[in-house]
Amino acid sequence: MIREKIIDYLTNSFFSSKARPLVTSLIRAILKNNPAETLKYLLPQTCEKIMNNSETSVLNDHKGDLALVWYLTLFSELVRARGDALIIYKQMIMSVFHRCIHIIHKDSYKILGSAAKHLLNSLSNIYPIDCRRTIENIDEVFIDVLPIRVNSFSFESD
Amino acid sequence: MIYCIILFQVWGQHVDFDKLQVKFHIPRIDEIDFACEFVEIFIYSELAVLYENSVKISNDERLRSLTLVYYIATGCLVMISPTESKEVHNL
Numbered sequence: 001m002i003r004e005k006i007i008d009y010l011t012n013s014f015f016s017s018k019a020r021p022l023v024t025s026l027i028r029a030i031l032k033n034n035p036a037e038t039l040k041y042l043l044p045q046t047c048e049k050i051m052n053n054s055e056t057s058v059l060n061d062h063k064g065d066l067a068l069v070w071y072l073t074l075f076s077e078l079v080r081a082r083g084d085a086l087i088i089y090k091q092m093i094m095s096v097f098h099r100c101i102h103i104i105h106k107d108s109y110k111i112l113g114s115a116a117k118h119l120l121n122s123l124s125n126i127y128p129i130d131c132r133r134t135i136e137n138i139d140e141v142f143i144d145v146l147p148i149r150v151n152s153f154s155f156e157s158d
Numbered sequence: 159m160i161y162c163i164i165l166f167q168v169w170g171q172h173v174d175f176d177k178l179q180v181k182f183h184i185p186r187i188d189e190i191d192f193a194c195e196f197v198e199i200f201i202y203s204e205l206a207v208l209y210e211n212s213v214k215i216s217n218d219e220r221l222r223s224l225t226l227v228y229y230i231a232t233g234c235l236v237m238i239s240p241t242e243s244k245e246v247h248n249l
Binding site: 062082083084086087090094097101104106109110112113114116117118119120121123124125126127128129130 | 180181182185186188190192193196197200203221222226228229234237
């Protein structure tokens with residue numbers, strides 16, 4: 001239920017330029033923790049919305065479209081995921097770039113450019129994907145281990 | 159005596175280097191192929207626009223092409239061989 005609420009919130013809200021950095025940082029956090037599942041639920045919907053909102057009239061409009069700008073921002077964050085998680089969405093990603101590469105709205109093509117940069121970095125760079133140092137295994141189900149409890153634990157000073 | 163400590167106090171603790179289990183993303187062949195395909199499709203078409211229509215296109219259109227070339231070039235920078243290598247020398 002929470003997952004559906006998050007998906008609805010992200011794919012149906014057109015955030016202003018001031019709120020965008022805050023929301024995208026939240027997306028980056030969930031993407032880093034579980035890239036495969038985040039992409040599974042967000043990327044197909046985002047690509048579909050981009051394709052539906054990018055008619056020729058919108059692409060050739062200097063004023064841009066708020067909804068399209070938001071979906072492109074979301075897309076640009078989602079392609080930051082690990083390369084091995086992204087590779088299965090290759091066709092989908094390519095079709096978005098093919099469709100939107102000629103967009104003339106300045107903010108939109110800058111966002112698309114940064115999406116290209118994020119995609120190429122994710123695919124070709126070597127980077128750490130799991131550098132947590134925790135004593136407990138926080139990947140277990142919440143009934144067994146609640147990660148927030150790891151924040152304070154007892155020890156014997158002797 | 160039992161104390162309750164907060165995790166950030168553990169952050170500075172010394173950890174044996176061999177016990178660190180950092181996982182790395184190392185690009186696979188299919189990922190590199192995807193990146194190369196992407197660069198070939200999109201950067202060359204923008205460079206062609208800049209070469210062939212350099213006088214005809216408007217400043218806005220030129221800025222759009224240059225912006226995309228800039229972002230794609232910075233993205234694929236790690237895949238380019240060093241300038242002193244044979245591949246670059248033969249170009």
